[in-house]
Amino acid sequence: MAGNNRLACAFLLLLPVWYVGAQDAALRSLQATDWWEQSGFYQIYPRSFKDSNGDGIGDLNGITQKLPYLKDLGVKAFWLSPIYKSPMADFGYDIADFRDIQPEYGTMDDFRNLVKEAKKLGLRVILDFVPNHSSDEHEWFVKSENREAGYEDYYVWHDGKPGSNLEQNDPPNNWVQSFRGSAWQWSDKRKQYYLHQFHRKQPDLNYRNQKVVDEMKNVMRYWLDLGVDGFRIDAVQWLFEHEQFLDEPVSGNSQDPLMPEYLDHVYTQNLPETVDMVYQWRAVMDEYKKEHGGDTRVLMTECWSDLSIVKTYFEDENKVQGSQMPFNFQLIMRLDVNNNKASNFKTVIDSWLDTVPTGHTPNWVLGNHDKRRVASRMGGEHMIDIMEMVQLSMPGVSVTYQGEEIGMLDTELTWAETVDPAACQTSEAVYKQYTRDPARTPFQWDNTTNAGFTNYSKPWLPVSPSYTTVNVQVEESASWSHLKLFKEMLKLRESKDFRNCHYQTAVLGSNVFAILRTGPVVGESNVFVTLVNLANEASTVNVTSLYQQYRLRSSDELKVAVRSVSSTRSQGQVISPSNLVLQPYEGVVLRSGAMQLVSQVALLLVAAIMIVMNRH
Secondary structure (H helix, E strand, C coil), rough: CCCHHHHHEEEEEEEHHHHHHHHHCCCCCEEECCCCCCCEEEECCCHHCCCCCCCCCCCCCHHHCCCHHHHCCCCCEEHHHHHEEECCCCCCCCHHHHEECCCCCCCCHHHHHHHHHHHHHHCEEEEEEECCCCCCCCHHHHHCCCCCCCCCEECECCECCCCCCCCCECCCCECCCCCCCEEEECCCCEEEEECCCCCCCCCCCCCCCHHHHHHHHHHHHHHHHCCEEEEEEHHHHCCCCCCCCCCCCCCCCCCCCHHHHHHHCCCCCCCHHHHHHHHHHHHHHHHHHHHHHHCCCEEECCCCCCHHHHHHHHCCCCCCCCCEECCCCHHHCCCCCCCHHHHHHHHHHHHHHHCCCCCCEEECCCCCCCCCHEEECCCCCHHHHHHHHHHHHHCCCCEEECHHHHHCCCCCCCCCCCCCCCCCCCCCCCCHCCCCCCHCCCCCCCCCCCCCCCCCCCCCCCHHHHHCCCHHHHHHCCCCHHHHHHHHHHHHCCCCHCCCCCCCEEEECCCEEEEEEECCCCCEEEEEEEEEEEECCEEEEECCCHHHHHCCCCCEEEEEEEEECCCCHHHHHCCCCCCCEEECCEEEEEEEEECCCCHHHHHHHHHHHHHHHHHH
């Protein structure tokens, strides 16, 4: 009998481990260990966030004034689009001094004060780092164009090809810039072409010159010394280009040889040296932490490439670490009004989860200053809550572009109102295909003139006509709103069950996308199910089927934890998991208490062992 007891006890001690193993075979898992791994990040486009001095342009002091708003949202960090000194040919992405502030935005003292006040509130500050190019008004370019000693090769220069023009050669090859037109600009002063992957006033730095590499690393250290907590690296995929300057093949995606879509950019994007450069920048961040202490400084990278390429930015085959957050643009690139079925959601989200290497954290980006706002891309206001609930129900990092939390839509501008160089270099007939202005209009704080963004008569871009009903003040005072949903979802993510969890995605019926989350503690965890109906018709689902699929003991009832603005349900309402009817475009997060991860087979085995023990 003693031997049987020891056998039974040994089995029972091992049983919880068996449960977890069975669970992990079906459910993905994430264990967050660092401050950023389950945090909400918020992108600020400074020019459009808050104007403090009445000139119609947002500024640093305006951001500082609104830091309590960010704290109240529940985000842990915010990143600023470029605030550096610039002639503003591309609204700050053409940098004339990497170590100074654009006067329109304020001073270095204003920046120091912003960092200080953010730290008081427990907010982290992330800067946009723009390494691919500078302004042609930067001191480095002026010296390089004049062939000043030590600066001759700071930029990518080329003689070009002999042609019919006796005064200047033809461009070196067929490369085109992202804003349409040749990527080569002739310099009468130097009698050579310089490369510019973007605007002609944004010459490309030469990363095959070690001096340039060292300069830009020192730029990072300069801002780290000022207290920033990391960088979002702009336009990573363009850092290096082929040394032999070969013509790029035609892609077949455009009939216009001056458009970037016309070519397959095999010699100007995603070269192997680019990934190595990201690893070098990560080493700078890690070394800085080692030397100065403090928390992890994070690296976020912008790369609009295939998943197979984005994956390489996490780490190499030797586990050398790269970007903590290679931005996940799949929700932007692959989901829109024409691709918003539940099956599309699962395919797109799972493809990213399958891409993120083991031990790394997924991130979820819904929008930014370069793309149409998420609600406009996805078909309208009814998709605002759905997209936020999907993003914030997934584990990992969320990145929210300013205004998404209140449901701002694109503001359509006329040709006369358009200021974006990407559009202005096209024509009135096609500019709407290329303009980024609709997503950059001023933030809507209240229903006063110009939405509380500025007291100047004419802001730099027109304010959306919707500002009287879509603004922070209105949504804060409403009983339930997009803004309150956003804050409630971030609050829910702070719970233990959401921070360290097991999770899975599913499609229920034809139209409902589901996210299942269970906590880390076997037998003591809540189960959360996020359901979004992506159809303009009611959909009936059986949540019990999810429990069965992932070996969760079914519950007789679920409670509403969060619901979309369009939902008629109330928070805490008890509903049955079977035959649950979701109204058109309704979203809910449901919660069940104390669900055990139990296998029926395991229960039978326990019962059998107890019978044997009783017999002896």
